[in-house]
Amino acid sequence: MNAPVEIRGLGRRFGRQWVMRGVDLTVGRGELLALVGGSGCGKTTLLRQLAGLLEPSEGTIKLFGEPLTEGSRSERQGRQRRLGVLFQHGALFSALSVFDNIAFPLRELRLLPEAEIRDLVFAKLGMVELEPDVAWRMPAELSGGMIKRVALARALSLDPELLLLDEPTAGLDPDRSAGFVSLILGLHRALGLTVVFVTHDLDTLAALASSVAVLADGRILAKGQLDEIVNVDHPFIERFFRSERSLHALKRGGGR
Template sequence: MSDYPVEVRGLETRFGQTWVHRGIDLAVPAGEVVALVGGSGSGKTTLLRQMVGLMRPTAGDVSLFGEPLFAGSRAEQLERRRRFGMLFQHGALFSALSVFANVAFPLREIGITDEAMLRDLVRLKLAMVELDADVALRMPAELSGGMVKRVALARALALEPELLLLDEPTAGLDPDRSSGFVRLIRALHRALGLTVVLVTHDLDTLAALASRVAVLTDGRILAFGPLGEIIKVQDPFIERFFHSDRAQAALARGRGMG
C-alpha cells in the first residue's frame, strides 16, 4: 500500500457561483482513521465522494494508492476502485434485493458466479459485522437502522478493501447502537489494517475513532492532526465545535468508547 492511500492536491469545487472548496490539500496516512469535520455546507461529504470518484472537482487532483484516480484504462480504474469500500450515510442498500443479494452484489460484479462460494462469502461478511447468517434472507425494509448500517458495512467490505470511507456512520442510531457500531469499526480497523476516512459531526464518534482530524472551513483545510492538537488551534469554529460544555462531555464519552 502507498504511504498515503488518499492524496488531494489543489482541489477546488464550485456549484454555480458558489465555491465550496478553494484549494484543498490533504494526504491521508496509511493505517490511520482520519475524520473530516466542518460546519454545515463546508463540503465534507462532497470531498469524501470526490476522493473515490463519485463526484468530480472543478479543479485539482485526487490520487488513490499513489496513482491518479482517473489514470489508466477503464480496467485499471476498476481495479483501483476495488481497493476501497464506502458506507453511505443511510446505507444505500438496494431496496428490491435481499440482504444476501446486496452483499453478494460486488462479488458478482467481479465475476464470482459459484453460488456455494457466494453463500460462504456472504456468511463470512455478515459474521464480520456481527450479524447472524439468517439475516441474509431478509429484505432491507425488514431491518432496523442499526442492522441496515451493518449490512451496508458488510457490502463495503465484500472485496476486502484497503481503504474504507464512512459518511456519518452513526447518524440516526441511538446511543447504545452507536457505541456498538463504533466498537465494531474500531475492531475491524485493527484486525484488517484498514485506512479509514470518515465524515462525522458526532463528537463521541470522533473521539472514539479518529487518530487524526481534518477541519474544513472557508473552503480549505484549517488544521490537520491528532485531536489533542486540533483542539488547541485558535479559531472561532474550533472554539464553537470543540470547547462548549456539551462538546467536552461528548469528547469524554467518546474517549471511553470501545
C-alpha cells in the same frame, strides 16, 4: 509505501459556486481520520470525490499513489476495488435482499462462481456480527443499526484497504452507536484498514479517530491529533470542540 489518500489543490464547484478550493490532505496507512466541518461546508462532496463518484473541478486525488481518474477502465476499476464506501443512511438497494445487497459488488466483478459468492456473503455477515439468517431479510425488515451493519458488510465485500464512511453513527441511539464504533475499530485492527469518516458526533469522533481534519472556509483548515485541533483558533472549532457539552463528550471518549 504510498499513502492511501493524497489530495492536492482540490477544488469543486457547482455552477459558479466553489464549495472548496485548494484542498490539500494526506491520509497515511492505518489512519482513522475524522473529517469535520460546519453543515454544508462540503464534507460529503469531498468524500464523493474520493470515492470517484464526483469529478473534481480542479486538482488531483491520488489513491495508493495513483491518480484516481487516470488509466484504462480496468486500472480504474482495480483502484476502485481497494476502496469501500458506507453512505449516510446505509443506501441499501430496497428491492434486494440482504444477501443480494452484499453479493452485488461481487457479482458485478463477474469473476467469482456463485458458490464462492455465497461463502463470501456469509463471511462478511459474520464480520459485521449479524446472524446468517439475516441474509434472507429485505432492507425494510431491518432496524437502523442492522442496516448500517449490512451496508458495512457490502462496503467490505471486495476486501478494501480504504473505507470511507459518511456519518457512520447518525440516527443510532448511544448504545448502538457505541457498538458500531467498536465494530469499526475491531475491523480496523483485524484488517489493517485506513478509514476516513465524516461525523457531527463528538462521541463517535473521540472513540474512533486517530486524527482529525477540519474543513472550513472551503479548505482544510487544520489536520492533526484531536488535542492539537481542539486548540486551533477558529469560530467553527470553538463552537464544535470547546462548548461545555463538547468538552464533556471529549472527556468521556478520552481520545485515542
